[in-house]
Amino acid sequence: MIFMRGRRFLAKFVLATVMVTVLAGGAWADRAKYVFLMIGDGMAMPQRNAAEIYLASMAGKDARPGIVKLAMSTLPAQGFCTTYSTNSIITDSAAAGTALATGNKTKSGVIAMNPTGTESHETIAEMAHKRGMKVGIVSSVSIEHATPACFYSHNESRNDYYELACQLPESGFEYFAGGGFKKPKGPKGDQPDVMGIIDKAGYRITETIEDFRKLSKEDGKIVAINPVLWSGKAMPYAVDETDRSISLADFTAKGIELLDNPEGFFMMVEGGKIDWACHANDAVSSIGDTIAFDEAVKVALDFYNDHPEDTLVVVTGDHETGGLTIGFAGTKYDTFFGKLDGQKMSYEAFDLVLVDYRKSTEGKGSLEDFFPQVEKAFGLSLKGQDAVTGSELASLKQAFAESMKGSKERSEDQETYLLYGGYEPFSIALTHLLNRRAGLAWTSYAHTGVPVPVSAVGVGQETFNGYYDNTDVFRKMTSAMGL
Structure with a gap:
């Protein structure tokens, strides 16, 4: 299965989803004192829907099509927002993050500034901090990646990772957690280590599970880095996660513990690798990280249920990635999501297996010799009732x-790009094969321009119904917060 910490997670998830309750309505306080903005990067309706169909399939409901709702889908307010940037219908995370964080459109690549990079826009996190609220920024990717950076920094280029990281301690925000830093010593590796800069600014840095668990309010400002980091200094995919890793839900729960105070708090939590999985057209990894993200949403909802009159929880995406859709020409009106259960690791983890094999055989290995690894990772076989077909084998x-x-x-050439998108060809061919068998299809290795859902519960929840722009999410939130 694709869940965090293996097979035991499914039963726990389904039970929790069935039992989750959300208090709706009632008399709201004058403003939201506790605010969660939960962003699934690359997550639109197809990513949510795929996760819900998969959960139903794993619960034995293939004979009767249906869904097992994610917690985010149970919220009383449900809307949609457009995502375009100033220079493209298809936005990137920097422009979309800027819209959500500041209420201003900008061009793709720009972090919390105007399109020319000449004027900074104040972020909702900065406004909340100025009010006296504590602030937390959590992400499963590197903490200076585009989406988290949009809430605490300002730069004309999302790729200036070192400068973005150096702005982290300048923000004074109390809690940063999740991934690490992509360029801790600058693009050439010759600048002062950003970890030292953060330490000198008075932050406590943790990089082990033991130190993370011991954190308390007495520790002051925190940067908590996951003990296990993969490429891009990001947390591992949920499907690859082990007990050595800290989950996004754990980071969210610790954030609540550390930030809770009479003045309230604002916390942005990003499920960043939903996007990465969809770029690679890996449905299983996308589903796994969507479910892991929803576990973090449930942590926020638990807090809301304890503080319904002064809490606001908003869940959305910054854009859709991959052009994912439920339905494929080869399966017509049917889906077979149970076939996805054969995949035991992400494309990224399988890339490592493939690279090792290429090195060991000096590039002269054979598909037949390597196929036991394919069967172990994807549940596909060369023989038997469910063996790969002639056309499938040819593409492999x-x-x-x-x-x-x-x-x-x-x-x-362009044809090769259309087949593999610049990723490891064999890994992508396998995810495409498995996805098509399940009844899933993709149109892109990039983002798409479709609207994304917005779900909300709490103070001002009714304003999040309807169809509006991503800049309006900022305005609705700041209005609910009285900013």
Whole structure:
């Protein structure tokens, strides 16, 4: 299965989803004192829907199509927002994050500034902090990545990771957690270590589970980095997670513990690798991280249920990624999500297995020799009732041949890009094959321009119904907060 910490998670998740209750209505306080903005990066309706269909399938409901609702889908207010930037219908995370964080449109690539990078926009997190509220920024990707950076920093380029990281301690925010830092010593590795800069600014940095669990309010300002970091200094995919890792839900719960105070708090929590999985057209990894993100949402809802009169929880995405859809020409009106259960690791983890094999065989390995690894990782086989078909095998052979080449020897034409999107060819061919069998399809390795859902509960929840722009999410939240 694709869940955090293996198979035991499904029963727990389904039970929790069935039992989750959300208090709606009632007399609200004058303003929201406790505010959660939960952002599933790359998450639109298809990503939510795929997770819900998968959960139903794993609960044995293939014979009767249906869904097992995510917690975010149970919130009383449900709306949609547009996501375009100033220079494209298809936004990037920097422009979309800026819209959500500041209520202003900007061009793709810009962090919390105007399109020319000449004027900074105050963020909702900065406004809350100025009011006296404590602030937390949590993400499953590196903490200076585009979405989290939009709430505490300002830069004309999202790629200036070092400068963005250096602005972290300048914000004075009390809690940063999740991923690490992509360029801790600058792009050339010759600048002062950002970890030292953060330490000198009075932050306590934790990098182990033991130190994380011991954190208390007495520790002051915190930067909590996950003990296990994968490429891009991000947390592992949920499907690859082990007991050595801290979950997004755990980071959210600790944030509440550390930030809770009479003046209230604002916390932004991002499920950043939903986007990464969808870029690679890996439905299983996307579903796993969507469910992991929803576990963090449930932590926020638990807090809301204890403080219904002065809490606001908003769940949305910054854009859709991959052009995911439920339905494929080869399966017509049917879906077979149970077939996804054969995948035991992300494309990223499988890439490592494939690279090791390429090195050990000096690029001269055979598909037949390597296929036991495929069966172990994806549940596919060369023989038996559910063996790969002739056309499937042909596409796998083509992709395997490309993967056995060195990076400089691979094809770079448009047709090859359409097949593999610049990723490890054999890994992408396998995820595409499995997705098509399940009845899922993709249109892109990039973002798309479709609207994303917005779900809310709490103070001012009714304003989040309807259809509006992503900049309006900021305005609705600041209005509820009385900012």
